[in-house]
Each structure stands twice: as C-alpha cells, then as structure tokens.
Amino acid sequence: MRQLIWLHEDCLRASHNLFDHAPEAQAVFIWDDKHMNTMHFGLKRRVFIYESLCQLPVEIYAGDTATSLAQLAQEVQGIVTGKTPNPALREIMATLREKKKLSVIADVPFVQMDSPPDLRRFFKYWNKAKKHAFSYDGRP
C-alpha cells in the first residue's frame, strides 16, 4: 500500500518509529508560514527547523498544510504522521482523516503509567512516574 509520511515540527527525527510504519514511503514537510505565525515561530526557530529538515530524508513544500497534503496524497492510500498534543496540528489531522486513512504514530514513551496521573501539580505526577523513569529502554 503506497503511503505518504507527513513530518511536522514535533517529530523531526529519522529514527522516530513512524518511519517503521511506512518504510518505503516518501516523507514531506509543509513549510506553512501561516501556521508558523500562529505558533509564534520567529526567524531563529525557522532557521533551526529548516537546518534540521536538511538532514532528514524529507521533501519540503511551501503552502497551507492541509491543502498541500491533500494534493500530495492524491495518489496514495494513506498518510502516516507523528502523534502530537498540539491542537492546531490535530485539527489538520482531523481534516485529513475526512479524505484519507491517517495513521498517527506515538513516539517511544518516557514512562508507562499504570493509571492516569493527577496533573494539577508536578510532584503528584512524579511520585508515579519515578518508578519507571530510571529504567533503560533500548528503543531510539
């Protein structure tokens, strides 16, 4: 099944396991000026991201993210991307899902929680997380 990998600004790593889900697929990054303005990315950040992209197996296209991805994905059956908490990116994912099968792949977790932690204060989270935070996990 031909697929397209959508790299966004939260998953700029060739060893991210999203690449394992579509090893032959073309990867793309959409240089979306409007989105970067929404994210408050100044020139320093834009240069940092572009430099990072130049070291990755990815093609860069300029344009609106959802529109560009819809165009680039016309000939493929599905899109693979990295999981993110960013609501702006999740909204784009929801739009893509209306037209294509979208696989959202999570990064290797820092800790596995047995039950959801109380997120009102850090130390309530940490008292649960520290049981696993010192365990070696060989995945990249």
Added chain:
Amino acid sequence: MDALEKSFPDRAALIAHVKSLSPGYDDELVSDMEGGRAAAEAALAQIDPIAYGRNRNYLDGAVTRLSPYIRHGILSLNEVRNHALQMGEGKAIEKFIQELGWRDFWQRIYAQKPDWIWADIEDYKTGFAADDYADALADDIAHGETDSAAMNHFITELKTTGYLHNHARMYLAAYIVHWRRIKWQSGAAFFLNHLLDGDPASNNLSFQWVASTFANKPYFFNLDNLQKFAGMQAPCDYHSNKCFAGTYDDVAMRLFPNIEAL
C-alpha cells in the same frame, strides 16, 4: 508542486533562503545554535548529568542545552534518559531525570487540557485580579531597555541566541509579570517568538507557575538571589538593579501590597 531547496553551499545561504520564505521576519537575528541531528548528537555527547544535579541553578552550571532538540523531536526523551543512565545511577542523576520528567509532565497536560495553554488555570494569588495586569508587553522590555541591567542582559541574550538558562527565564518571567504587572500571556508569546525550544506547554505553563495561576503562590526573587546565581554572567550590581533590593519580605510588600504574607 515543486520541492524547496535542501542543499546550500554554506549556512549563510540557508539563512538567506529561510529569510526569503519568512516575510516580516527578515530583520531578526539568527542563533549560532545549529539545528539537525548531528548537532543534537554532539550536544548529547557533552552532557554531564551528575554535575547538572549539583550546580544546575547557577547560570554557569552544567546545563545541557538539549531542549531545542527535544522540543522538536530531534532527540527523544527516552534516548536522552538512556544516555544519562550510562553515566550514573540513582541519586547522582535524579535531578537530571526529573528534569526530563518535567517535559513529559507538560506534554501530558497539553494533550489532556489544551485549553490551559493560553487561559488562566486558576486565579492569581498576588492580591491582584487578572484585569489589573496590562495586556501588552512594554516596549522597553521588548527592546531590552528596562531599568534593570540584569534583565536587559537576559533579554539581549534571548533575542540573540534563542536560548536562556532556566533560572534566567524565571527571573525575566517574574520581572515581566510581578514587577511590571503585565499578563503572563504577553511574556509567554515574547519568549515563544525567540526561544529555539519554545514549546506552548513548557513555556506557557511555566509562566503560569511563576504568575501563580498554576501554583499556590507567585514566584519572585530578590537581589541577593540574583547575585548568587547569576552574578558571574550578568550585571547584577545594586545600582543598576535597585528594584530587586531588600529581603524577601521587603520585596513581597512592594510587589504584593494587598496580601499580608506569602
């Protein structure tokens, strides 16, 4: 659609290309800190998590500067943790691992409570209401021309390098919110614009912690503390930083006159 160029003769050519794609930003400075996996791995090879545990609060302490790479997924928290585990164990690296936990904590909140990122999570505990704080960042802060030489130093460093030590971020955030009584959201947007590692969750929720809208009390400091942790890196003399002088009680009475004690 045509793909954009990825091969450049040097960094200056890459920067010129990015400027051409970034209308409205072409007069901003660019950081010397390079993006990409190669620079990330070089930075990871330099970390000293044991020294970090001892002296991280000092501006010349053994901080790693890995945050921009972690922010953009160039390094995973897991591989940074694995690397640290090869360099020490237990208490010796606890503070370093805990700092990675802060990143994980903020991201979990971001996923579960995206509405918390730009809205006050709780009321201010400063004796003031949200409406008592100005909406816009003052020009002298944006330009690094405040009445504090130390804050001007941090602002210039932020705008020039795209990086600030965490303690300097706390000082500057507290100065914006408590000394200048400006809404934390304006300070957070200013930081996001310049920080290479600026993340809506880590940055904004830390601002809310400083402001006290995500903490039981406001974070503030005095000149003694500033001189102890930043004195070797920033101009922290009394005459150019008078607004921070005094005991914690003195400073609290000036900043939060409507409350009796913190």
